[in-house]
Amino acid sequence: IAxxxxxxxxxxxxxxxxxxLRCTQDMRHNAMYWYRQDLGLGLRLIHYSNTAGTTGKxxxxxxxxxxxxxxxxxxxTLASAVPSQTSVxxxxxxxxxxxxxxxxxxxxxxxxL
Amino acid sequence: xxxxxxPTEMTATEGAxxxxxxxxxxxxxxxxxxxxxxxxxxxxFLSYNVLDGLEEKGRFSSFLSRSKGYSYxxxxxxxxxxSASYLCAAMDSNYQLIWGAGTKLIxxx
Numbered sequence: 272i273a274x275x276x277x278x279x280x281x282x283x284x285x286x287x288x289x290x291x292l293r294c295t296q297d298m299r300h301n302a303m304y305w306y307r308q309d310l311g312l313g314l315r316l317i318h319y320s321n322t323a324g325t326t327g328k329x330x331x332x333x334x335x336x337x338x339x340x341x342x343x344x345x346x347x348t349l350a351s352a353v354p355s356q357t358s359v360x361x362x363x364x365x366x367x368x369x370x371x372x373x374x375x376x377x378x379x380x381x382x383x384l
Numbered sequence: 385x386x387x388x389x390x391p392t393e394m395t396a397t398e399g400a401x402x403x404x405x406x407x408x409x410x411x412x413x414x415x416x417x418x419x420x421x422x423x424x425x426x427x428x429f430l431s432y433n434v435l436d437g438l439e440e441k442g443r444f445s446s447f448l449s450r451s452k453g454y455s456y457x458x459x460x461x462x463x464x465x466x467s468a469s470y471l472c473a474a475m476d477s478n479y480q481l482i483w484g485a486g487t488k489l490i491x492x493x
Contacts, residue, residue: 313388313471313483314427329480361426369479370415370434375426 274298277362279315283382284352292347292379294362302368303345305329305337307358308378314361320345321368352383386410388484390472393492396462404457404470404487412477416448416455419471422487427471430457435476467491 278293301322302352306314319326320339334356336348347362349356356357360379387409392423396402415434419427433439433448433455445458457470467484476482 306491311485313473313485314481315483316480319480349493370432372417372429372432373481374429 275362275374276365276367277360277376277379280377281377281380281382281384284349286352286383288352290349290352290381292349292360292362292381294345294347294376295343296362296364296376298344298364298366298374299342300364300374301342301372302363302365303339304363304365304373305335305347306361306363307331307356308361309358310329312381317347317360319368352381354383357381357383386474386476386482387467388482390470390484390487391420392485393488393490393491396459398462398464398491399493400462401458401460402462402489404459404472404489406455406457406472406484407438408453408455408472408482408483408484409475410474410482413450414475414477414479416446417473417481418446418455418457419473421469421471423468428468435482464493466490 275296289337304319305317318337320326323342362376363373390406418430419428431446433480434449440445471486473481
């Protein structure tokens, strides 16, 4: 593989269920990010990781958690999904944090009913 | 607060030139990015400006005025494949990107 992959591509989930969105990159990038994209709004940062073993909160972190056990993987977990978490979720990575260009995965379309 | 403004939608003709404007207000500034996003796809990087002036890259150019909090993306010789949304994003003092809602560009033959 080359670049960033995300799984699943799409998912319909009942409210209250737990869900993990997967993100893997093979570019050996140090920094990774999770965004959500909603109609009429700009991308909003949920969580980020500047390097393996560290994570930070973005603009809209409530209801989400992340981990960064290694360089390649950055899963996003919704502990108890709510309908307001219906969105398209994009994972991105950059060589380093700061002004390095961010490269995006194909996205996961999540619907919470 | 932090804010990015760009037009919601623009229409242009194949072969023509179009300019997409973006104004920003951020806490600190570490540069301005433009991304292209086709419907149902991921954003892809187009340009990055941190100094005032025009950066040209093939048919696409991007301009920045830091004193005015203003940027534009200029697309020349428009092609049908340029139909997409164009996202403006400013990087704040924490090196986090603040994104506009995007400008949907419709190209007509």
